[in-house]
Amino acid sequence: MHWLSRKRNILMMLIPTLMIYLVYMIIPIAIAIGYSFTKYTGIGKAKIVGFNNYMRLFRDHTFWIALKNTAVIFVIAFVLLMIGAFVVALLLNLNLKGKSFAQSLIFSPAVIAPIIVGILWVFILDPQIGLINAIIRSLGFGQGIKWIGGKTLTPVSVAIVYFWQQLGYLATIYLAGLKMIPVEIEEAVQIDGASVWQKLRYVTIPMMRSTISTVAILVITGTFKIFEIVQQLTNGGPNHISETLITYSYSATFTNGEYGYGMSLATVTFFISLVVIAIYFGLSKERGRKEVS
Amino acid sequence: MKSVLKRIVTFGLAAAIATSVTGCATSNQSSSSDVASEKKSGSKTVITLGMHVANVDEQEPVTGKIIKAFEQANPNITVQIQGNDKDAHVNKMKLDAQSGELPDIFWMDSSVAPQLNSSGVLLDLSDFLKAYPAVNTALSENMKAASRSSDGKQYGLPYQSLVTGFWYNKAVFKRVGIDAPKNGTTYDELIKMVKALHTKGIIPIAQGAKDAYSVWGFLTGLERYGYFSKIDSILNGKAKFDNPDFLKYFSKINTLGKAGAFPSNCATSTYFQAKADFTSGKAAMFDSGVWDAGVLDKSIGKNIGFWWGPTFQDSSDNQKVSMNVSSAPFCVSKAVGDNQSKKDAVYKFLAFYYSKQAAKISYEGSIIPATNYKVDANLESKPAFKAVVTALQESGWSSPKAQPDLVLTEAVQAQLYDSIYGTMLGTYSPKEALEKIDSVQQQQ
Numbered sequence: 001m002h003w004l005s006r007k008r009n010i011l012m013m014l015i016p017t018l019m020i021y022l023v024y025m026i027i028p029i030a031i032a033i034g035y036s037f038t039k040y041t042g043i044g045k046a047k048i049v050g051f052n053n054y055m056r057l058f059r060d061h062t063f064w065i066a067l068k069n070t071a072v073i074f075v076i077a078f079v080l081l082m083i084g085a086f087v088v089a090l091l092l093n094l095n096l097k098g099k100s101f102a103q104s105l106i107f108s109p110a111v112i113a114p115i116i117v118g119i120l121w122v123f124i125l126d127p128q129i130g131l132i133n134a135i136i137r138s139l140g141f142g143q144g145i146k147w148i149g150g151k152t153l154t155p156v157s158v159a160i161v162y163f164w165q166q167l168g169y170l171a172t173i174y175l176a177g178l179k180m181i182p183v184e185i186e187e188a189v190q191i192d193g194a195s196v197w198q199k200l201r202y203v204t205i206p207m208m209r210s211t212i213s214t215v216a217i218l219v220i221t222g223t224f225k226i227f228e229i230v231q232q233l234t235n236g237g238p239n240h241i242s243e244t245l246i247t248y249s250y251s252a253t254f255t256n257g258e259y260g261y262g263m264s265l266a267t268v269t270f271f272i273s274l275v276v277i278a279i280y281f282g283l284s285k286e287r288g289r290k291e292v293s
Numbered sequence: 294m295k296s297v298l299k300r301i302v303t304f305g306l307a308a309a310i311a312t313s314v315t316g317c318a319t320s321n322q323s324s325s326s327d328v329a330s331e332k333k334s335g336s337k338t339v340i341t342l343g344m345h346v347a348n349v350d351e352q353e354p355v356t357g358k359i360i361k362a363f364e365q366a367n368p369n370i371t372v373q374i375q376g377n378d379k380d381a382h383v384n385k386m387k388l389d390a391q392s393g394e395l396p397d398i399f400w401m402d403s404s405v406a407p408q409l410n411s412s413g414v415l416l417d418l419s420d421f422l423k424a425y426p427a428v429n430t431a432l433s434e435n436m437k438a439a440s441r442s443s444d445g446k447q448y449g450l451p452y453q454s455l456v457t458g459f460w461y462n463k464a465v466f467k468r469v470g471i472d473a474p475k476n477g478t479t480y481d482e483l484i485k486m487v488k489a490l491h492t493k494g495i496i497p498i499a500q501g502a503k504d505a506y507s508v509w510g511f512l513t514g515l516e517r518y519g520y521f522s523k524i525d526s527i528l529n530g531k532a533k534f535d536n537p538d539f540l541k542y543f544s545k546i547n548t549l550g551k552a553g554a555f556p557s558n559c560a561t562s563t564y565f566q567a568k569a570d571f572t573s574g575k576a577a578m579f580d581s582g583v584w585d586a587g588v589l590d591k592s593i594g595k596n597i598g599f600w601w602g603p604t605f606q607d608s609s610d611n612q613k614v615s616m617n618v619s620s621a622p623f624c625v626s627k628a629v630g631d632n633q634s635k636k637d638a639v640y641k642f643l644a645f646y647y648s649k650q651a652a653k654i655s656y657e658g659s660i661i662p663a664t665n666y667k668v669d670a671n672l673e674s675k676p677a678f679k680a681v682v683t684a685l686q687e688s689g690w691s692s693p694k695a696q697p698d699l700v701l702t703e704a705v706q707a708q709l710y711d712s713i714y715g716t717m718l719g720t721y722s723p724k725e726a727l728e729k730i731d732s733v734q735q736q737q
Contacts, residue, residue, distance in 0.1 A: 041703075042387040043405070044412040056736065128558035149560035151720075235503045238560035239715040254384055257405065257703035258736075 029270065036264035041257050053264035062240045063265065066248040069155040070269075073244065074223040074276070076159035077166075081219050082212075085167055089174030090200075103175075107168035114165065118232020121161045122148075125233065148233045154242035161229050166222065170215050177211030178204070209284070216280055224273040245269040337371050338638040343386060343399030344376040345621075355658035362654060363645045370638045390414045395626035397639050400452055403621045403699040404706050406440060410448035416625040418447040421640050428647040431664035435694050439619035449622025450643065451663035453655070455696055456681055457509035457582035457616045459498070460589060464596040465577040469493050473598055474578070476613075476687055480545055480603040484552055490577050491553035498554045499576035501562035502718060505710040506698075509616070510580040510602045511546060512713075515697045518542045519610040524700060527734065534734065535727035541607055543716050543723035550717040560718055586659040589677035599680040601690065615690040618699075619663060661685070708733040 003009060036053055040046035057063050092103050109117065124131045125147040133144025147157045181204065189199050205212070227246050230236060236243040236251055243251065246269060253262025342360070346352035349360070360372045375396055377385055383402050389395045390409055401409065409415055422429040422437075432450065440449030459474070466473040471489050474482070487497040501507055518538040526532035549555070556562055556570060564581075571579035572592035579585075589597050604612035623646070629639050645651060647664050655662040656670040659678040672679040684690075698706045708730045715721035721729065 041408055042384070043390055043408045122561070126558055126561050128556070128561075143557075149558065234561060235505075237505070237714070238502050238718050239711055239720040241720065251707075254380060255703070256707045256733075261736075 032263045033267050035260055036267045038260040040259040042259050046260065049260065053261045054268075056261065057264055057268065062243060062248060065241060066243040066245045066265075067272075069158075069242060070224065070244045070246075070272075072155040073159045073162065073226060074220070076156060077162050077223045078216075078219050080159070080163045081166055081170055082216065084163065085170035085215065086174050086212075088167060088171040089178055090204075092171065092175050093178045103168075103172075105168075107172060109165045109167070110169035112165070114228035115232060117161060117165050118229045121157075121229070122233060125157050125161075148242070149238060151241055154234055155244075158226060158229055158233060158242070158244070159223075161233070162223065162226055165229075166219070170218065173215055173218075174208070174211060177208045180211075181207050213281075213284060216284075217277060220276050220280065221273060224269060224276075245272070337369055338634055339371045339373050340398065340635065340638050340642060341373045341375055341396035342642075343382065343389075343396035344374055345379045345382045345400045345402075347376045347378055349374050349376055355655050355660045358654050358658065359646060359651045362650065363642055366645065367638075367641055370641065372642065393628065395628070397629050397635060398623055398625050398642065401449065401622060401624045402703070403439070403695070404701060404703045406449050406622055406624055407442065409624065410442055410446065414627050415448040416627045416630050418450055418625060418643075419445070421643060422447060424640060425644045425647075428644055428664075431647060431649075431652075431666055433665055435692070436619045436663050439695050439699070440622040440624075449624040450647070451619035451621075452623050453620045454661035454663050455582065455616070455618050455620035456661050456685065457513065457696065458599055458601045458681075458684065459510045460571065460579045460581055460585065460593075460677070460680075461598045461600065462571065462574065462577055462593055462596055463598055464593075465490075465495060465574060469495065469577075474600045474603075476600050476684060476690065478600065478603055480605050483603040484548065486577075487549060487552045487554045496556045496570055496576035497578060498549075499567035499570045499579040500555050500559050500714075500717065501564040501567035502560050502714040503562055503566075504564035505707065505714055507564035507567065507580060508710055508713045509582055509696070512697045512709075513602050513614055513616045514542055514546075514605075515539070516614045516693050517605050517610055517612050518608050520697045521693050522610070524697070528700075530735075533727075534730040535724060538608065538610075539727055540723055542605070543712075543726055545605070546713065546716045547719065547723050550719055555717055559714075583659070583661055583678070583681045586675065586677040586681060590659065590675050593677070595676050597677045597680055599677070599684050601684060611691075613690045615685065615687075615692050616696060617661070617685055617692045618695050621699075702737050705730065705734050705737060 035046060037048060037050060038046035039049045039052070088106060092099060092106075096102075112120075123129065127133055127144060127146045127149060130144075130147065132147060136142065136144040146153060148154050185203060185207075186199070189203050194202070225246060226244060227250065230242065230244055230247045234242040236247045240248065240251075245265060249262050249265035249269060251262075252258050252265055256262075344353065344356070350357040360374070364370065364372060376382070379402075382400070383405055386395065386399055386401060386409070387405070390412065393414075395414060406415075422432075436451045436454075437447065439451065441447050461473050463473050466486075469489055471486055474486065490497040518541065523532055523536065523538070527534060556567070556576070559567075562570075567576070568579060568581065568585065568588070570576040572588065601615050623643070625639055625643075629636050647662075649664075649666045649668065652662040652664050652666045653668045653670065656668050656678075659675055661681070672682060698709055701709065712721060712726035712730050715729075716723055716726045
């Protein structure tokens with residue numbers, strides 16, 4: 001143990017991982033940030049343009065649409081997933097009949113490739129060929145609703161699809177957290193006569209704090225990375241009204257050939273997600289301090 | 294002793310990971326050098342061909358057949374195809390250009406090829422045209438001019454002829470009891486058709502906005518408002534897309550949308566779904582081009598028709614505009630010029646690709662080649678292709694030097710498509726749509 005606790009040895013053991021992290025994460029991020037200060041078509045040499053791309057970005061109407069859509073998706077997906085996955089995990093933690101089957105069923109969307117999830121939901125949400133509007137029409141409630149492709153509902157639909165895809169995966173993480181709560185504590189709470197709500201409020205949730213944080217980070221980073229679902233459902237359209245930050249960044253970079261501008265979008269997205277994570281940690285730390293005091 | 298053992302194990306693990314990382318790199322390097330040596334060795338010369346489709350035999354069967362015929366005629370040359378879907382292919386070519394690993398010959402998007410030329414990675418094909426005068430004659434001037442820089446460098450040659458317009462289904466028009474369009478049909482007549490079709494629950498014009506580029510027929514309309522007489526001034530910053538003529542045109546597209554010309558799910562449909570609507574008889578017209586002739590021969594048969602789109606009475610510009618122009622070019626890597634045997638093989642391939650034999654293969658596969666050879670081909674079993682050929686032969690109709698989008702940069706091109714679809718769907722007002730193109734143009 002003494003050998004392991006020496007700083008030099010710890011550093012040496014970390015070097016291979018750090019090298020990989022540096023080469024495949026840090027350096028590409030730094031390069032992307034560097035390109036965000038250039039005008040570059042992907043051919044020849046990049047021309048340094050200072051903060052022009054960032055100034056253009058704040059004047060760009062589509063950027064604000066993409067930001068608003070990303071925010072809508074984030075808020076809906078975050079609330080639904082944090083609560084929904086936790087409720088599902090609590091149910092799966094009970095000794096109910098068919099629990100294993102339900103667990104497999106709930107987890108199954110997580111193993112489907114996001115691109116397939118997108119295709120699948122096109123056949124459910126499409127205003128003309130989609131299942132939901134077909135049911136609405138057959139019941140005689142008019143021509144249906146523009147779940148995707150309209151001006152308002154697309155980000156909500158994307159959030160619902162993402163919720164459907166991630167629910168089982170996040171519930172499984174919560175379930176693992178629930179299983180780690182010592183049985184003795186649960187028995188003691190029961191003997192003390194705590195209600196289900198009191199047990200949840202004062203024992204389960206506080207003891208799951210680190211699991212909840214992990215799930216929160218996964219949801220935050222996940223929603224800022226939703227790409228394939230949007231690509232398949234609307235391709236960011238019509239006319240960019242359903243773009244998210246990441247699909248707009250892709251479109252600017254690879255469809256329009258504006259690598260510098262695309263990288264400025266990617267950089268802003270990166271920093272926004274960092275800020276959201278920092279806010280979440282700030283709030284949860286504050287809450288933890290209050291509970292302790 | 295224990296501590297020494299632990300150190301050895303730690304170093305071993307670190308070294309193993311480091312070696313595996315470098316090992317990967319070494320393995321890749323050796324494999325590429327293997328390919329290089331393979332290309333040099335033996336009696337065969339290998340030329341690489343970068344294509345914009347993943348499976349040439351399935352997606353570009355005519356090109357596949359020409360390559361096979363070439364290899365049969367030249368057993369000492371092998372054509373190695375490197376295919377990817379269009380966007381992936383274009384991005385790969387950009388990366389390959391940076392790393393000096395471009396394929397010998399490659400298809401390139403018309404908006405990107407001039408940039409590659411400016412960066413000096415393309416071979417000037419003027420020598421090739423001099424060495425093969427028959428090819429030089431067979432390629433008409435507008436076909437060659439589309440891939441020639443202002444300093445006279447021939448940086449590419451047309452892959453095929455790009456013929457675009459509107460397909461229509463005669464049976465659908467007959468069912469509704471109205472006349473089908475013909476070359477010369479006016480916009481006002483089209484609006485009447487659209488209303489009649491829409492009332493009967495038929496999609497008048499199949500379009501899929503999810504594939505924003507699928508606006509070929511509407512691009513031709515721009516030239517009926519004098520696109521090529523204005524575009525140089527627009528690109529020089531002396532004029533704007535937002536001008537009275539284009540505003541008239543975009544207002545008409547907007548009116549078509551309001552009249553129900555496009556599918557109700559146009560915003561979430563792809564070009565392929567639009568095609569399915571047309572081939573299944575749900576749509577009366579379809580915005581596309583000659584490349585769909587084979588599919589339409591099978592699905593619609595003798596009821597298929599082809600026209601160049603509506604003419605406009607409020608425009609003083611030429612209305613008899615067809616669209617038979619150079620498609621995206623084939624370019625040749627500059628590195629080919631440094632290797633005489635490779636250069637000979639590439640020239641032989643290009644000479645074959647633009648030969649009469651290849652033109653015959655093209656016509657038989659319902660593709661209009663870039664060359665103008667007269668070829669005997671029986672078109673009776675190809676009604677869709679015959680409809681295109683008939684439209685091309687109509688007297689008085691002429692094509693501009695290029696398709697309007699192909700003279701723009703990628704970003705402006707993308708905004709043009711977006712603005713056309715935005716106007717169709719009513720997301721943008723006509724003026725707003727044009728201002729958006731100007732805004733992107735100013736960023737270039």
